[in-house]
Amino acid sequence: xxxxxxxxxxxxxxxxxxxxxxxxxxxxxxxxxxxxxxxxxxxxxxxxxxxxxxxxxxxxxxxxxxxxxxxxxxxxxxxxxxxxxxxxxxxxxxxxxxxxxxxxxxxxxxxxxxxxxxxxxxxxxxxxxxxxxxxxxxxxxxxxxxxxxxxxxxxxxxxxxxxxxxxxxxxxxxxxxxxxxxxxxxxxxxxxxxxxxxxxxxxxxxxxxxxxxxxxxxxxxxxxxxxxxxxxxxxxxxxxxxxxxxxxxxxxxxxxxxxxxxxxxxxxxxxxxxxxxxxxxxxxxxxxxxxxxxxxxxxxxxxxxxxxxxxxxxxxxxxxxxxxxxxxxxxxxxxxxxxxxxxxxxxxxxxxxxxxxxxxxxxxxx
Numbered sequence: 001x002x003x004x005x006x007x008x009x010x011x012x013x014x015x016x017x018x019x020x021x022x023x024x025x026x027x028x029x030x031x032x033x034x035x036x037x038x039x040x041x042x043x044x045x046x047x048x049x050x051x052x053x054x055x056x057x058x059x060x061x062x063x064x065x066x067x068x069x070x071x072x073x074x075x076x077x078x079x080x081x082x083x084x085x086x087x088x089x090x091x092x093x094x095x096x097x098x099x100x101x102x103x104x105x106x107x108x109x110x111x112x113x114x115x116x117x118x119x120x121x122x123x124x125x126x127x128x129x130x131x132x133x134x135x136x137x138x139x140x141x142x143x144x145x146x147x148x149x150x151x152x153x154x155x156x157x158x159x160x161x162x163x164x165x166x167x168x169x170x171x172x173x174x175x176x177x178x179x180x181x182x183x184x185x186x187x188x189x190x191x192x193x194x195x196x197x198x199x200x201x202x203x204x205x206x207x208x209x210x211x212x213x214x215x216x217x218x219x220x221x222x223x224x225x226x227x228x229x230x231x232x233x234x235x236x237x238x239x240x241x242x243x244x245x246x247x248x249x250x251x252x253x254x255x256x257x258x259x260x261x262x263x264x265x266x267x268x269x270x271x272x273x274x275x276x277x278x279x280x281x282x283x284x285x286x287x288x289x290x291x292x293x294x295x296x297x298x299x300x301x302x303x304x305x306x307x308x309x310x311x312x313x314x315x316x317x318x319x320x321x322x323x324x325x326x327x328x329x330x331x332x333x334x335x336x337x338x339x340x341x342x343x344x345x346x347x348x349x350x351x352x353x354x355x356x357x358x359x360x361x362x363x364x365x366x
Contacts, residue, residue: 006021006022006100006101006102006365006366007019007020007021007022007100007101007340007365007366008020008021008022008058008059008094008097008099008100008101008340008366009058009059009060009099009100009340009343009344009347009366010057010058010059011046011047011049011050011054011055011056011057011058011059012055012056013055013056015047015050015051015055017047017059017344017347017348018344019340019341019344019366020058022058022094022100022101024094024095026095026102026103026104027069028069028070028071028074028104029071029072030071030072030073030074031071031073031074031075031106031107032071032074032104032105032106032107033067033069033070033071033074033076033082033104033105033107033110034067034068034069034070034102034103034104034105035063035065035066035067035068035082035102035103035104035105036065036066036067036068036101036102037063037064037065037098037100037101037102037103037364038064038065038066038119038123038363038364039063039064039065039119039120039122039123039336039361039362039363039364040060040062040063040064040098040099040123040343040361040362040364041060041061041062041063041098041123041124041125041126041127041359041360041361041362042060042337042343042346042347042350042359042360042361042362043061043062043127043128043167043350044167044350044351044353045061045088045127045292046059046060046061046099046347046350046351047059047347047348047350047351048242048351049088051242051243052242052302053090054088054089054090054092055090055091056090056091057089057090057091057092057093057094057096057097058092058094058096058097058098058099058100059097059098059099059347060097060098060099060100060362061085061086061088061098061127061292061293062083062084062085062086062098062123062124062125062126062127063083063084063085063098063103063105063123064081064082064083064084064113064119064120064122064123065081065082065083065119065364066079066080066081066082067079067080067082068102074107075107076110076112080112080113081112081113081119082105082110082111082112082113083110083111083113083119083122083123083125083126084105084106084109084110084111084126085098085109085110085126085127085130085292085293086098086103086104086105086106086109087106087108087293087295087301088292088293088301089301099340099343099362099366100366101364101365101366108295108296108311108315109126109130109293109315109318111126111318111319111322114322114323114325116325116326117322117325120334120336120361120363121330121331121334123361124167124331124334124359124360124361125329125331126318127167127292128167128168128170128171128292128359129171129175129318129321129329130292130293130294130314130318131168131171131278131290131291131292132168132171132172132175132232132290133175133313133314133317133318134290134291134292134294134310134314135172135232135276135278135288135290136154136172136175136176136179136232136276137149137151137313137314137317138290138294138306138307138310138313138314139276139288139289139290140152140230140274140276140288142154142179144179144317144320146178146320147316147317147319147320148316149313149316149317154176154179154180154181154230155180155181155182156180156181156182156224156225157181157182157225157229157230158181158182158183158184158185158220158223158225158227158228158229158230159176159181159182159183159184159185159228159230159231159232160185160186160187160216160228160230160231160232160259160262160263161173161176161184161185161186161187161201161232161234162186162187162207162231162232162233162234162235162237162255162258162259163187163188163207163233163234163235163237163255164186164187164188164192164196164201164204164234165188165189165192165195165196165356165357166234166235166355166356167355167359168234168235168278168290169186169188169234169235170196170199170331170332170357170359172232172234173186173196173199173200173201174199174200174328174329174330175321175328176200176232177199177200177328178321178328181230182202182223182224182225183202183203183219183220183223183228184200184201184202185201185202185203185204185205185216185219185220185228185262186201186202186203186204186205187204187205187206187207187212187216187255187259188204188205188206188207188356188357189206189207189208189356190204190206191357192204192356192357195332195333195357196357198332199330199332203219205219207237207255207258212258212262213258213261213262216228216262217262217264220262220263220264221264226264226266227263227264227265227266228262228263228264228265229263229264229265229272229273229274230273230274230275231259231260231262231263231273231274231275231276232276232277232290233255233256233259233275233276233277233278233281233287234277234278235255235278235353236254236255236256236277236278236279236281237254237255237353238251238253238254238255239251239254239255239256239257239279239281239283240279241279241280241281241282242279251283251284254283256275256277256281256283256284256287257283257284259275260273260275260284260286273286275287275288276288276289276290277289277290278290294306294310294311294314295311296308296311331359332357333357333358333359334358334359334360334361335358335359335360335361336360336361336362336363337360337361337362337363338362338363339366340366342362343362343366346360346362
């Protein structure tokens, strides 16, 4: 069965989002699978990847739905409920876009829907979870023994998650708790503090408070270890490298700068701060860049060097998360939008940083 034509959301060479009819038909080959999409996840990357030179394709990366047809090497069967994510790539083939009625799913980040997880929730899970696992397991080299992943022991180490109400921030809180980090300090707007505490934050702080750095340092000094040397910047506010320098505030006002200042490191950790962020931070090279996707091989999807082990570590962690999702994963507030125009509006808001303590999925058909 070839996928029929339908509506899609297109990211153009001018960075604008628009509706476009799909004229291609898709057939799965190899280990790929043809999926009838029921929901597609909306993320800042859907539009902001244009600023990294990725455009001229059907937008969207993650999705959920049902299997229509399987390639000869696919592990999935007709009728399976599934979810996953496809790779970022400039001028990506139309069949890989998530914001359309049917798509080809690649096997690297593709899963059978586990019992107890709904299709809407599944469509909002993979991109943020993979970003967090990449940051903690690959960039910072922590281990996750429960998933069979070796590395530094995170047990009882304090961590600061800056931007806890973002999609990646909410995922980072839950995954840090699952990995047995100690105190999980989080910045967010006060209205979101109670909700983030419910996800696993130890203590929340108002990022707009002029004394936020001092308050976090004071809290870190009161922990059993008395230090804080791990930072996950889930927003990179004020230092977005995708914006022209003239549009950025002074770096000393940015979240990467402030988050690093919060560190209280003692002994050997004073020389080994572990800093990771969702975007490159050119003004502070100590930050490593957590990515939502690690292709197989020794190059990441924007051409930088990586360990060939990185995608395998993320996949093992994701398999564990899918299997144990009932105990460690939830989306506290999930909004469902309907129709291509509503989807475009939600994508614009997401890219502008206007979505807080919420994940958004687009219901199909468009």
